Amino acid sequence: MSGSPYGPSQGFAGPPLPPMPSSPPPAPPDALRAVAVALLNLSGLGLGYALVRRWLPMAACWVATGVLLLVALPADADGAPGAAVVVYAVLVLSAAVHGGFVGLRTRLTWPGNAPLAALLGVVLLALPAGGALWYRDAHDEAVEQALLDRLDEADRLVAKSGRQSFPSASSDYRTALDVYRDLAVNHSGSRAARQVPDSLRTYYATVGAAYGHQDYCEAVAPLKYLRSVPRTMPKEQLGSLARWPDDRLATSLYECGTQSLGTGEADWVTRFGDLLDTFPRSGPATKVVPAVDAAVKKAQKAVGGDEPCAAVERLRDLNTRIGDLSRSSGDTDGGLAKAAGRAEKSGDAGQYECGVDQYEDGDFDAAQKTMEQFVSDGEHGGNRERAKKIAIAAEVAQTLPAAGKKLPTTASGGSISVTVKNDSPDAVTVLYTGPVTGSFTLKGCGGCTSYSLADTLRIGFKPCDDSSKHYPQRTVNLPVGTTYFVHKPNGSSTAAPASDTAKLRSGYIYTECAYTTRTLGSTS
Numbered sequence: 044m045s046g047s048p049y050g051p052s053q054g055f056a057g058p059p060l061p062p063m064p065s066s067p068p069p070a071p072p073d074a075l076r077a078v079a080v081a082l083l084n085l086s087g088l089g090l091g092y093a094l095v096r097r098w099l100p101m102a103a104c105w106v107a108t109g110v111l112l113l114v115a116l117p118a119d120a121d122g123a124p125g126a127a128v129v130v131y132a133v134l135v136l137s138a139a140v141h142g143g144f145v146g147l148r149t150r151l152t153w154p155g156n157a158p159l160a161a162l163l164g165v166v167l168l169a170l171p172a173g174g175a176l177w178y179r180d181a182h183d184e185a186v187e188q189a190l191l192d193r194l195d196e197a198d199r200l201v202a203k204s205g206r207q208s209f210p211s212a213s214s215d216y217r218t219a220l221d222v223y224r225d226l227a228v229n230h231s232g233s234r235a236a237r238q239v240p241d242s243l244r245t246y247y248a249t250v251g252a253a254y255g256h257q258d259y260c261e262a263v264a265p266l267k268y269l270r271s272v273p274r275t276m277p278k279e280q281l282g283s284l285a286r287w288p289d290d291r292l293a294t295s296l297y298e299c300g301t302q303s304l305g306t307g308e309a310d311w312v313t314r315f316g317d318l319l320d321t322f323p324r325s326g327p328a329t330k331v332v333p334a335v336d337a338a339v340k341k342a343q344k345a346v347g348g349d350e351p352c353a354a355v356e357r358l359r360d361l362n363t364r365i366g367d368l369s370r371s372s373g374d375t376d377g378g379l380a381k382a383a384g385r386a387e388k389s390g391d392a393g394q395y396e397c398g399v400d401q402y403e404d405g406d407f408d409a410a411q412k413t414m415e416q417f418v419s420d421g422e423h424g425g426n427r428e429r430a431k432k433i434a435i436a437a438e439v440a441q442t443l444p445a446a447g448k449k450l451p452t453t454a455s456g457g458s459i460s461v462t463v464k465n466d467s468p469d470a471v472t473v474l475y476t477g478p479v480t481g482s483f484t485l486k487g488c489g490g491c492t493s494y495s496l497a498d499t500l501r502i503g504f505k506p507c508d509d510s511s512k513h514y515p516q517r518t519v520n521l522p523v524g525t526t527y528f529v530h531k532p533n534g535s536s537t538a539a540p541a542s543d544t545a546k547l548r549s550g551y552i553y554t555e556c557a558y559t560t561r562t563l564g565s566t567s
Contacts, residue, residue, distance in 0.1 A: 085135060085171070100141065107134045135171075190226060190235035197222035198242055205249040209265045216250055220272065227280045239280055247284050254291045259298035263314070266292040290325070293318060297327035297334075304338050307357065312364045319372035332378035335365055339382050343389045351396035352413075358390030391417070395426045399450065402437055407447055411437035429453050436476040439529045442542045446527035451480040457522035459547045463530075464507040464514040466491050466558040470533040473557065475519075477526035484533065485515040485557065493559040507556035514556075523547055530557035 092101035197219040204212035204219070223243060226236045248255075250269055253262035269288040273281055300314030315331050322328055339361055345354035362383050369379035398413035414434035418427060432451040440447030456479070463473050465485035474482045490512050498504060507514055530541040545553060 104135075187234050190230055190233045191238075193222055194226060194235040194238060194242060198245065201242075201246050201249050205252060209250070209253070209261070209268075213268070216246075216268070219246065220276075223280075224276055227277050240282065243276070243280060243284055247287055251288060251291060254295055257298075259295040260302065262295040263292065263299055266295055289322070293322040293325040293327045296321075297330055300331075301334050304334060307360075309364065312368050316368055316371050319368075323373075332376075332382065335361075335368075335379060335382045336385075339365075339386045339389070342386070343393075346389065346393035346396050351393060351400045355390050355393040355397045358386045358393060362386040362390060391420050394420070395430055398430065398433060398437075402433055402440075402447065402450060405444075405447065407437040407440040407444075410434075411441070432476075432480040435474050435482050436480050438531075439474050439476045439527050439542075442529050442540050443527045443544060445544070446476050451476050454479050454522075455481070457520045457547075458549065459521050459523065459551065459553065460518050461521050461526075461545070461547070461553040461555060462516055462518040463528075463555040463557065464516040466506040466512075466514055466556055467532070468492060469559060471557045472531045472533055473517075473555070474529045474531060475521075475526050478522040478524045479526070481519065483517055483519070485517060488512065488514055491558075493561050495561050499560055506558040507554070521547055523549055528555055530555075532559065 092098070092104065200215050200219045204215040209216075223239050223246070226233065227239045230236050247269055250265045251262065253259075253265060266288045270292065273285040278285065296314045296318035300311040300318065303309070303311035303314065315335075318325070318328055319331060339358070342354050342357040342361060345351070345357070348354065365379055365383035365386060368374075369383060372379070374380055394413050394417035398410045398417060401407075401410035401413055411434050414430045414437065417430045418434065429452070432453055436446060436451040463483075463485065465471050465488050468487050468489075468491050470484060470487045472482055472484045491514075494504075494506070525544060525546050528543040528545060530543075532540070541557060541559075543555060545555070547553060
C-alpha cells in the first residue's frame with residue numbers, strides 16, 4: 044500500500060479566527076470627528092449616528108422629527124405649539140452633544156476623512172435652516188390669510204347690518220369697527236390692513252345710508268356715531284372720512300327739526316339745539332331762525348281759521364320752546380328771542396278768536412275762562428270790551444243755555460227800566476245778556492234772611508215786598524226783547540245761582556228780586 048513517507052495524511056488546523064466586531068474598534072480621540080458627528084445630528088435626521096452605526100438613536104431622531112412635522116404641518120396662523128418646538132430643540136441638541144461624545148472615540152464608516160464629514164455636516168445644516176425659513180413664510184402667509192378672513196367677515200357683517208335699523212345693528216357695527224381698528228393698529232403691515240381704508244369707505248356709506256334715502260331723522264343717530272369713529276381709528280386710515288359725517292349731520296338735524304316743527308312734535312328744539320351747538324356757522328344753522336319765524340307766522344294765520352284755539356295753543360307752545368332754544372343756544376343775534384316774543388303776543392291776542400269759537404260751539408265754561416284770561420292779560424285793541432261782554436254771556440249761558448244762541452254785542456242802554464233788588468243777606472252779582480249784556484253787584488241786605496223752601500212754595504210768596512226794609516237795588520235800561528238774568532251769590536256763600544228769563548216789552552216797568560233759600564242746611 045502506498046502512503047506518504049511522512050505517515051498518514053492529516054488536515055492542518057490553525058488557531059480559531061476572532062469574531063467580527065459589531066462596531067469599529069475604539070479609535071484615538073479626534074475632536075474634529077466629534078464635531079462632524081455633532082453637526083450631522085443637528086440636521087434632525089440623526090445622520091451622525093449613522094456614520095458611527097448607532098441605529099437606535101438615529102431612529103429616535105427620525106421619530107422626533109416626524110412627530111414635529113405632524114404637529115406643525117400644515118402651517119397655520121397659530122404656528123407650531125411652543126412646547127413641541129422646545130422639546131424638539133432639546134432633543135436635537137441632546138443628540139448633537141451625545142453624538143459628539145460618541146464620535147470622539149469612534150471611527151466613521153464613511154467618509155473616513157473627518158474634515159469631509161464635518162463639511163458635510165455644515166452643508167446639511169441648511170436642511171433645518173431652510174425648513175425653518177419655509178415654515179416661517181408659510182406661517183406668515185397663513186397669518187395674512189387669517190387676517191384677510193377676519194376682514195372679509197367684518198365686511199359681510201357690515202353688509203348684513205345695513206339691512207337693519209341702526210339701533211338693531213349698532214352692536215354689529217361696533218364689532219366690525221373693532222376688527223378694522225385691530226387690523227389697522229396691531230397688524231399695520233398686513234395686506235388686510237392695506238384694504239381697511241376701502242372697507243371703511245363702505246362702512247361709512249352703509250352706516251349713513253339713511254341720509255342718502257333722505258330719511259333725515261333716522262340719519263341723525265348713525266351720523267353722530269360716525270363722528271365718534273375718529274377718536275379710536277388712526278387718522279391715516281380715515282383720511283377725508285373723518286369729516287364725512289359733518290355736513291350730512293348738520294343737514295339732517297335741520298331737516299329733521301323742520302319736519303318736527305311742521306308737525307308740532309316737540310323734539311325740534313333738541314334737533315335745532317344740537318345743530319346750533321355743534322355746527323353754529325354751517326349753512327343749515329343759518330336757516331333755523333327763518334324756519335322758526337315761518338312756523339310762528341303759520342300759527343298766527345291759523346288763529347283766523349277753523350281751529351283758533353289749537354292755533355293759540357300752538358303759539359304758546361312755540362313761545363315756550365323757542366325761548367328754551369334761545370337760552371340754550373346762545374342766540375347771539377336775538378333772532379330766536381324776537382320770534383318767541385311774536386309768538387307770545389300773537390298767542391295772547393288770539394285768545395279772543397278762541398273764546399268766540401268756544402262760545403259759538405256751546406262750550407260756555409271754556410269761553411268764559413278764555414275771555415276772562417284775555418281781558419286780564421292787558422289791552423288787546425278794540426276787542427277787550429266785547430270780550431268782557433262775551434265772558435258775561437258765557438257765564439249766563441251756563442245756567443240758561445238759551446242765552447248763548449247769539450254772540451253778544453257791545454251795545455248798551457235801552458228804553459225799558461228794569462230794577463233789580465237784593466232780598467238776600469249775601470252780596471250778589473247780577474249778570475244779564477240779550478240785546479244788551481252787562482253785570483253789576485248788589486251788596487247784601489242787612490235785615491234780610493234766606494227763605495225756607497216751604498216759604499217759597501207758599502201761595503202769595505213775594506220776596507222784596509217788605510216796605511220796612513231797604514233793599515239794595517239798581518235800575519238798568521234795557522231794549523225790548525228777551526233778556527236772561529243770573530243772580531250769583533258772592534263771597535263764601537254756597538248758594539247756587541238763581542236765574543230768570545224776562546221778555547221785555549214797551550210800556551212796562553220790570554222788577555227783578557234776588558233772594559236765597561235754605562235747603563238741608565245750605566242756601567240757594
